[in-house]
Amino acid sequence: MGKVMITGGSRGIGKSMAKEFLKKNYDVILVARDKNQLEETKLELEHEYKNNIIYIEVMDLILNENINKLFQKYSDVDIVVNNAATLNLGNSFDIEDSLFVNGLKLNVEIPCIISNHYIKQMINKKINNINMIGVINVSSISGIIPHSLTTFYSPSKFFLDQYTINMNYELKRSHNVDMKINIMSLCPGSVDTEFTGENKFLKLKKICRNFKFLNIMMTPDYVAKVAVNDFFKGKNRSIPGLLYKVTSFICKFIPNKIIYKSMYNTLKKEI
Numbered sequence: 491m492g493k494v495m496i497t498g499g500s501r502g503i504g505k506s507m508a509k510e511f512l513k514k515n516y517d518v519i520l521v522a523r524d525k526n527q528l529e530e531t532k533l534e535l536e537h538e539y540k541n542n543i544i545y546i547e548v549m550d551l552i553l554n555e556n557i558n559k560l561f562q563k564y565s566d567v568d569i570v571v572n573n574a575a576t577l578n579l580g581n582s583f584d585i586e587d588s589l590f591v592n593g594l595k596l597n598v599e600i601p602c603i604i605s606n607h608y609i610k611q612m613i614n615k616k617i618n619n620i621n622m623i624g625v626i627n628v629s630s631i632s633g634i635i636p637h638s639l640t641t642f643y644s645p646s647k648f649f650l651d652q653y654t655i656n657m658n659y660e661l662k663r664s665h666n667v668d669m670k671i672n673i674m675s676l677c678p679g680s681v682d683t684e685f686t687g688e689n690k691f692l693k694l695k696k697i698c699r700n701f702k703f704l705n706i707m708m709t710p711d712y713v714a715k716v717a718v719n720d721f722f723k724g725k726n727r728s729i730p731g732l733l734y735k736v737t738s739f740i741c742k743f744i745p746n747k748i749i750y751k752s753m754y755n756t757l758k759k760e761i
Contacts, residue, residue, distance in 0.1 A: 502683030
């Protein structure tokens with residue numbers, strides 16, 4: 491069918507995205523830093539999807555030379571999922587300079603560089619039996635609804651969301667794109683992944699358990715399924731979960747001061 495590259499592909503949303511594309515008979519390239527986790531994920535997926543090829547690349551994308559190596563080794567990719575990211579909770583002015591710089595690089599600079607590189611190639615790509623080619627940039631609901639106490643995370647996700655939607659619009663206006671190319675921003679809310687590990691967001695998890703029917707804390711498999719379906723439908727933004735769709739709409743009419751205060755009080759309990 492084609493080839494999909496997924497950064498941050500060893501676990502969480504990235505791993506679940508791999509499953510969804512493997513179901514659709516794509517081969518996948520998983521990129522991550524954790525060698526053991528990456529090899530474990532590869533074995534697990536190969537056992538379940540025996541007819542697909544699963545490549546793994548152990549590398550830290552913070553290093554510029556690794557991005558160039560990735561481009562050289564995988565010049566022909568049909569779909570790119572930029573999922574790698576990092577999160578730091580606390581006051582923005584308290585964060586260490588190195589964490590701030592690397593956080594913005596991983597959350598903003600790297601996905602934009604990777605997107606730009608492959609979109610240029612996809613514009614001239616001939617589509618045979620491939621349904622859709624393009625890019626999925628994993629932003630966050632915090633890129634739509636401001637989140638206090640997330641230092642660089644919420645602002646970086648806002649940038650990535652807007653950059654992705656702008657690229658989608660510009661592509662369709664500046665090129666006669668009759669072929670199927672989609673650039674989509676994925677904006678999930680709370681997802682039960684390593685970002686919300688055993689010792690993180692304990693109070694929020696308790697609330698989620700009490701109101702499980704609201705699907706506040708979504709599974710990565712659910713998020714990936716919604717995202718991949720929305721991508722092939724040609725949507726420029728995917729917000730999994732009815733609760734988050736409604737909340738993101740309502741927040742357009744709520745003063746930012748109220749939103750900032752609400753998020754501050756919620757996340758302050760988690761720090």
